[in-house]
Amino acid sequence: MNQPTTERVCWTTADLELFPDNGNRYEIIDGELFVTRAPHWKHQKACVRISTALDIWSQTTGRGEVVTAPGIIFGDNDNVIPDVVWASYERLTELLDEAGHLTAAPELVVEVLSLGVENEKRDRKLKLKLYSTRGVREYWIVDWRKQQVEVYRREQASLKLVATLFKGDELNSPILPDFTCAIAALFT
Numbered sequence: 001m002n003q004p005t006t007e008r009v010c011w012t013t014a015d016l017e018l019f020p021d022n023g024n025r026y027e028i029i030d031g032e033l034f035v036t037r038a039p040h041w042k043h044q045k046a047c048v049r050i051s052t053a054l055d056i057w058s059q060t061t062g063r064g065e066v067v068t069a070p071g072i073i074f075g076d077n078d079n080v081i082p083d084v085v086w087a088s089y090e091r092l093t094e095l096l097d098e099a100g101h102l103t104a105a106p107e108l109v110v111e112v113l114s115l116g117v118e119n120e121k122r123d124r125k126l127k128l129k130l131y132s133t134r135g136v137r138e139y140w141i142v143d144w145r146k147q148q149v150e151v152y153r154r155e156q157a158s159l160k161l162v163a164t165l166f167k168g169d170e171l172n173s174p175i176l177p178d179f180t181c182a183i184a185a186l187f188t
Helices: 041-061 089-095 117-134
Strands: 025-029 032-036 064-068 072-075 078-080 084-088 108-112 138-143 148-155 158-165 170-173 176-182
Touching (some): 032 117, 041 064, 041 138, 041 176, 108 117, 117 138, 117 148, 148 170
Antiparallel strands (some): 025 078, 148 158, 170 176
């Protein structure tokens, strides 16, 4: 009698090249494949608002660049597409490979929660762990439904929750001197 195998398939970055360009987002975390569809309009709107605020600050200060939905190829088994990233110019020279892909942790990663328990679990647990182990200095989890932002900052060797900000609060960061953004402005 044949027993079914319970061996887990370990997806790699090379496997991603085989998938169709069909509007789905394909990510690999610790060899596990995650496929998501285009996000909700309000999810995308929050991404635009965050990236716009960061871009205006970046252009004013000349300290770095913000990009929406870049791929980060941490390694063969970890290839993700965060909603927004910010990297200083100094760090950016170390992060980009010859093909223009990020290959290491930017200073700031932002994930806007997508609908669904599995999507939320991926951003709150798996990506938090991945970004923590790979050296991201700050991680913002944005919940457009609750209109709040959770701020995780590197403390010693991992990312720790330091604040949960609501509509009446202002978002700022020690890695972005003089940057401020009203939380309410992200969701209007």
